[in-house]
Amino acid sequence: MTARVFAPLPRILTRTFRETAAAVWHRHRDDGSTASDPLVVIFNASSDVADADGISMRFGVPIASCAMADALKLEPTRAGNPNEIFRIDGADELVIDGAAYDVESCRADGYGMLTIVLRG
Secondary structure (H helix, E strand, C coil), rough: CCHHHHHHHHHHHHHHHCCCCEEEEEEECCCCCCEEEEECCCEEEEEEEEEECCCCEEEEEEEEEHHHHHHHHHHHHHHHHHCCCCCCEEEEEEEEEEEEEEEEEEEEEECCEEEEECCC
């Protein structure tokens, strides 16, 4: 019952709070090829982030969120681990409003959304 209630949440969030222009997801695939596709994101250019231990805080960190289903439509080979859909080894980049950001971390929230911490 609960899963059914939360199932449409990613679609509702991205439709309501998305950026006016889609971001562009540049990525390097395992086979050596590259791809660039538009991706609907919710973008916050300046967020505050506390680490898991709660010891340090960072201010002004850009964060993007997207529906996991949208990302997997573009890159279905990365479905194994939701926290690795966006690569943090420099292979992935998001261009949002003309600014390029490298992916620092990616984590699933458990409700079908991905939170992507960016740097750049």
